[in-house]
Amino acid sequence: MTENYTALYEEHKKAGASFTDFGGWQMPLKYSSELAEHHAVRQSAGLFDLSHMGEVWVTGPEAAAFLDYALVGKISAMSVGKAKYSLICQEDGGIIDDLITYRRGDSRFLVVPNAGNAKVVAEALAQRARSGKDGGFDVAVEDASAATSLIAVQGPKAEEILLRLVPAEQHALVTGLKYYAAVEVPFTFAGNTAELLLARTGYTGEDGFEIFVDNDAAAALWQAIEAVAEEGELIPAGLASRDSLRLEAGMPLYGNELSREGNPFSAGLGPVVSLAKESDFVGRAALEALKAGGAGSTSGRKLVGLKGLGRRAGRSHYPVLKDGVVVGEVTSGQPSPTLGYPIALAYVDVEHAEPGTALDVDLRGKAELFEVVALPFYKRVK
Template sequence: MTEPAEQTTSQSPDPALRETALAGEHEELGASFTDFGGWRMPLKYSSELEEHHAVRTAAGLFDLSHMGEIRVVGPEAGTFLNTALVGNLAALAVGKARYSLICREDGGILDDLIAYRITEQEYLVVPNAANRELVAAALEERVWAFNAAHGSETEVWDESDGISLIAVQGPRSQEIISSVVRLDETFIVEELGYYASTTVTIGGQEVLLARTGYTGEDGFELFLPHDKAGALWRALREAGSDAGLTPCGLACRDSLRLEAGMPLYGNELSTERTSFEAGLPVVSFSKEEDFVGRAALEAAKAEGRGRTSGQRLVGLKGLGRRAGRSGYSVVLPEEAPDAGAAADAEGPGRVVGVVTSGQPSPTLGYPIAMAYVDVEHLEPGTRLDIDLRGKPQPFEVVELPFYVRT
């Protein structure tokens, strides 16, 4: 999913920026704000390192109400989504969720998203905030063509303007959520599986509760109407006060997802990349439907894109102290005896990739980065450098994710 690739902080509200229903709550907590995709969002409340560690050790509270919510409804809703997205959504059981992609005809990624099957005839599709309107428009265009071709009456509604999304992430998240739901629903929270959703009651309000997240920790996401968001935010803060629940902004969300090896649209994912280069095994070629981008993706798979040709996304572990950043070149090191025939032919310093995300890892204590690298240099343990403005810094290829919760 997505967070800002570049961030600028501001304290004074900009009338040109949209705000979530929780903007007042963030201001009371003294948040620093950032302009993200036209939204004024909390970047951090105190220290982004403290917020990061709170999620890893206890729990963090996030406002994600800038994300999109698109409802797809009808007896053939699953079949339609199978033509619009690369995954097999028709096979998804009620109450389950699936990570998927929406692509162009050429296989380029328009967005990564999560689809929840609410009932047999209803899905909730959650795209990234910056791509919400693009995804909604694409689904509306595709459903029109689907309905015309199949005599279907499937409907697509963009409900983003009426829904808030709050997340609780961290090892104590289940304890916190269990304490705010109705007493006879506590077992529902405890038994809810990963990438699953259900309806619970909190303070008399019906809430869609999903066990999903973007931090690498156990966690929950809660969908509810805007006018009920403030009460839920305050109830969660009170319930989590003894469990270390900490309000968290977008800054630590970005460092958390990077440690967990989760891609960021606009950095790791774009229309210039396919799922094969991104290392995302989410394309279902076994489903019958001719989904948008299928022919291009079948051709890319046949030519070994991201496996025997082109580039693929890898993790890079820093062997020094300095971190690489998005856009920095990945180059062959001065001494690269195992760098392959291409290195022997063209020598050290040759550019073999580009960093998509990078920063010091608060949890692991060393620099980490994700980068697209030529397929000849994918083997874990391969030594590569990141060119930090003319100063090569040593890294090595590692398998993603960098961090796995225990």
């Protein structure tokens, strides 16, 4: 697999990061202690490089109608300045990727797919733009991933830290920004002021922000954020802590909980699918049939949360048992640093998916008791 390096790679090396391959990118796994990074995000703030994510611009007079066709959500109903979580599905309802779409104008949208799927999603959008209706849609699809970096500041002190880089008269742009919304904000760093797209989104279960910046300015912005943070207020955080944070928040990971073989209803993402919108969209017929057949509610398997009643954690692909019979499989699992007990996400047969149900996870030949619980495992106090 080709190795890609973000514009912040040298910053991570200087900070002593341990690297891992993720979606073809060399990304920081951790800097010193993944537990320390996890707790920093829960208690103060963590600084993340998300530049492996994709950025695809969809523009043109039919952009809103096109995204209604290409994605399962009703993107046209979104107000300018807002963001929406959605899915891009195959004709058979299988999930190609989960993604966030930001509406930046009446006919201008930014679609952010996951790292390993960025190229696939960009190509799928371009293909659907050409073939979606007679003559195609009047839109342009531009993959800007290679030129764009994405930096996240996540945690209860994220807003306080970022305000130090924003002129006082513009502070209201940050403090007034709602969850799943984005705005252009002037940031002052490296002796200059630049308008950057700031989104109040994240993948940690905490308050936080994601900042889109051109590659050539990414390192300077990263350094500036570190410089304005007070001692013990913020540390760089890698993929290991990001994974434990998102798991506590009950957020799915593509390749674990989401895949082309799965479907939105079994994954608990039925509300993301807008079968009420009048227009056709890719996968509509299959998703209507899946919903009518009770996928994830009365038939098949359903994604659930599992709380360990012992000390040992279930891991991805471990079998889930009921009375010694396999009834499911763990997709993600580890000890929860915040809660102090093992947690896991798993697909289990729907008849065993009710909260309170006792199940076992086969931990390499030994059954360990778990209980089905409602998601998320962790929810921040606002």
